[in-house]
Amino acid sequence: MKFLLLSFFIASSLHAESFRVLVREDHSTRTRYKEVELIDLESSTSFEGKYFRIVKGKGKETISFRDRDPELVLKAATAYYHLTLAREFWEKKIGSSRPAALPRLTVRIDISNLFDDQGHYANDNRDPQFNNALSIPAGQTPDWIPEGREDKWGPEIWFRPKKVIDTRFFSNTLGPNPLTQVLTAIEHPLINYARNQLQVSVVERFFYPQYASGSLQNDVFRFAGTVALTRFLISGSKRLDPLFMEKWFYLDTAMIPEVVYHEYAHIILSDYLMISHSTPVLEGIADYFAAAQGNKKKVYAKVPGRSTSQPKDPYNKKPYVHWSEANRTASSDFVLAVLWDVRDVLGEEITNRLVYQTRKYLTTETASISDHLLRAILRSCDDVCVEPRLDKLHLYEKFSARGF
Numbered sequence: 001m002k003f004l005l006l007s008f009f010i011a012s013s014l015h016a017e018s019f020r021v022l023v024r025e026d027h028s029t030r031t032r033y034k035e036v037e038l039i040d041l042e043s044s045t046s047f048e049g050k051y052f053r054i055v056k057g058k059g060k061e062t063i064s065f066r067d068r069d070p071e072l073v074l075k076a077a078t079a080y081y082h083l084t085l086a087r088e089f090w091e092k093k094i095g096s097s098r099p100a101a102l103p104r105l106t107v108r109i110d111i112s113n114l115f116d117d118q119g120h121y122a123n124d125n126r127d128p129q130f131n132n133a134l135s136i137p138a139g140q141t142p143d144w145i146p147e148g149r150e151d152k153w154g155p156e157i158w159f160r161p162k163k164v165i166d167t168r169f170f171s172n173t174l175g176p177n178p179l180t181q182v183l184t185a186i187e188h189p190l191i192n193y194a195r196n197q198l199q200v201s202v203v204e205r206f207f208y209p210q211y212a213s214g215s216l217q218n219d220v221f222r223f224a225g226t227v228a229l230t231r232f233l234i235s236g237s238k239r240l241d242p243l244f245m246e247k248w249f250y251l252d253t254a255m256i257p258e259v260v261y262h263e264y265a266h267i268i269l270s271d272y273l274m275i276s277h278s279t280p281v282l283e284g285i286a287d288y289f290a291a292a293q294g295n296k297k298k299v300y301a302k303v304p305g306r307s308t309s310q311p312k313d314p315y316n317k318k319p320y321v322h323w324s325e326a327n328r329t330a331s332s333d334f335v336l337a338v339l340w341d342v343r344d345v346l347g348e349e350i351t352n353r354l355v356y357q358t359r360k361y362l363t364t365e366t367a368s369i370s371d372h373l374l375r376a377i378l379r380s381c382d383d384v385c386v387e388p389r390l391d392k393l394h395l396y397e398k399f400s401a402r403g404f
């Protein structure tokens with residue numbers, strides 16, 4: 001009886017509070033601000049919830065609803081709102097028991113410190129971080145750390161501050177712009193074609209001078225002209241980078257719904273996959289759930305004033321090229337697209353369960369796409385597919401169409 005009374009008291013002490021947050025429109029990636037109810041709050045004055053507590057930087061206290069910085073309150077409310085949606089998604093849509101098993105998560109807004117697995121945070125002035133988010137594993141400082149600096153923490157999500165960066169500084173690391181790419185791709189076929197035409201013309205003139213029209217000189221000029229024009233266009237197109245790039249890069253991670261979903265997915269998956277590691281496969285799986293929950297054509301689409309980051313495309317048709325596996329960055333959308341292929345074959349519901357299941361057959365260290373990921377998908381199909389034998393055949397077909 002006592003227990004019943006107590007749990008009634010706890011349940012009734014949770015309450016809801018109305019806040020303005022950033023959301024995406026229902027059927028597009030456009031964003032707007034919306035008045036929503038934040039639920040499961042334990043405090044009536046700060047972001048202290050039953051499942052999430054939102055703090056600023058390295059702070060211990062949760063952010064006040066009446067903080068002097070309205071921007072910080074907006075970020076805290078937006079992160080809290082989307083984390084609540086993510087929790088619901090995993091419980092109701094995926095049927096995971098993990099959200100209920102997790103300790104209350106501490107969520108840090110505007111934290112620029114590096115993570116240090118021995119000491120929680122690296123020194124303030126050591127390489128401050130911006131424009132990204134990460135999830136960190138639980139830990140505690142070793143015994144020899146002097147009292148007062150001892151620390152113990154559970155799994156946490158960190159959202160870095162936004163910082164505007166001039167994209168010219170990293171434009172040469174991004175490779176050629178799309179126009180240069182197209183022109184470079186047609187350069188050789190085009191010049192080869194012109195050279196063949198010239199050869200045909202020379203041969204004709206030698207053997208059948210009576211049929212040759214125009215002068216050889218004209219044909220030579222035409223060939224030289226084609227080569228010169230192609231090269232000119234290519235060199236010109238290289239100067240057009242600014243047309244294909246945003247001038248500034250910034251990413252206000254706490255305000256991007258899918259970034260919040262992505263980080264929460266890492267926490268959920270951490271019963272098998274360590275969160276301190278980032279590989280294309282692990283990032284791709286977290287992207288999959290961000291995309292599945294966001295339910296839009298593109299993931300991480302731009303948000304005016306908040307993000308100029310390139311969106312990821314689940315429908316990307318890029319083929320698998322073996323040599324590039326080693327250089328593929330964790331920020332590519334290739335793995336996401338492979339998992340979306342699976343969804344194309346098996347449908348949304350089974351694929352959600354299947355991708356969740358793959359974590360059991362992957363390890364953090366040995367996660368290559370062509371070997372480990374595909375194998376994990378097929379093994380997971382044995383566990384969750386309706387007709388595993390037939391479904392796996394369809395998956396094989398899909399994978400070979402992707403170039404595996």
Ligand SMILES: [Zn+2]
Binds near residue numbers: 262266278283286
């Ligand atoms: Zn990630």
